[in-house]
Amino acid sequence: MKKNTYYLIVGFIAILLVFVIWYSDLIHMSMLIVVCFIAAVALLYSLRRYVTDLIEDERDRKINEQAMMRTMQVFWVVFCAFSIGAVLQMLRVPTLPPSFGRIPPPPGNEPSPIPTPGSVPQGGPGEMPMGVPDTNHTAIKDTLPDLLSPRMIGYIQLGLLCLMIFLYVGFRIYYERKYGGWETDEE
Amino acid sequence: MKNKIKVFRAIHDLTQENLAQHIGVNRQTILAIEKGKYVPSLDLAFRIARYFGVSIEEVFTYEEESPEPPG
Numbered sequence: 001m002k003k004n005t006y007y008l009i010v011g012f013i014a015i016l017l018v019f020v021i022w023y024s025d026l027i028h029m030s031m032l033i034v035v036c037f038i039a040a041v042a043l044l045y046s047l048r049r050y051v052t053d054l055i056e057d058e059r060d061r062k063i064n065e066q067a068m069m070r071t072m073q074v075f076w077v078v079f080c081a082f083s084i085g086a087v088l089q090m091l092r093v094p095t096l097p098p099s100f101g102r103i104p105p106p107p108g109n110e111p112s113p114i115p116t117p118g119s120v121p122q123g124g125p126g127e128m129p130m131g132v133p134d135t136n137h138t139a140i141k142d143t144l145p146d147l148l149s150p151r152m153i154g155y156i157q158l159g160l161l162c163l164m165i166f167l168y169v170g171f172r173i174y175y176e177r178k179y180g181g182w183e184t185d186e187e
Numbered sequence: 188m189k190n191k192i193k194v195f196r197a198i199h200d201l202t203q204e205n206l207a208q209h210i211g212v213n214r215q216t217i218l219a220i221e222k223g224k225y226v227p228s229l230d231l232a233f234r235i236a237r238y239f240g241v242s243i244e245e246v247f248t249y250e251e252e253s254p255e256p257p258g
Contacts, residue, residue: 055212057211058231059219060216179225180225
């Protein structure tokens with residue numbers, strides 16, 4: 001197989017994957033795109049072995065290694081920090097400490113730490129009865145809203161992934177130039 | 188690192204493409220080595236030297252950077 005044929009197949013599979021994304025959204029089955037993506041990558045790797053005029057030598061490998069290393073040096077910190085924050089957010093840990101940004105109640109209206117007989121919930125001192133608004137939690141929620149919904153976390157991670165690909169391409173161009181990739185030929 | 192690949196290519200009447208095919212690398216790699224932009228690995232350097240039938244020292248010359256004069 002020629003190199004150009006392989007690149008045409010890569011483009012065709014990329015377009016096909018876009019349609020699969022649209023279709024998996026249509027039928028509400030995200031597993032479809034995940035399986036198709038893995039299958040597409042496996043197919044491309046296996047097809048690559050049959051390309052006859054594609055030579056990857058030590059200079060190509062060095063450029064790949066350095067570009068990937070630089071990309072990961074920048075991105076592993078961002079990815080780890082964001083992923084840890086996202087996991088804690090899903091575990092309902094507040095983004096900021098509860099005391100942060102809260103307006104203190106006016107004098108004389110401080111909540112009493114000792115429960116009065118009428119204020120004790122029916123299920124026990126640790127539970128809140130049904131229908132009674134959780135004023136303390138609501139106040140925290142009002143001052144500290146969730147910064148990111150799970151949907152937004154997904155979008156941001158996808159955006160970071162795209163940014164990482166752009167950064168990798170940028171580093172690759174840089175190292176290609178550094179190792180004489182676009183030198184003019186004197187022959 | 189300096190090299191005389193271009194000279195040896197001229198002696199053997201080889202193009203960069205021909206040499207690259209015989210050595211098993213891309214033409215861009217030969218071009219980058221000739222221009223001094225890329226220093227080949229020992230393995231590749233030996234392969235190039237053996238292809239021309241000479242020792243590695245005849246093709247590649249290691250030159251240390253000249254130290255700055257004191258003062």
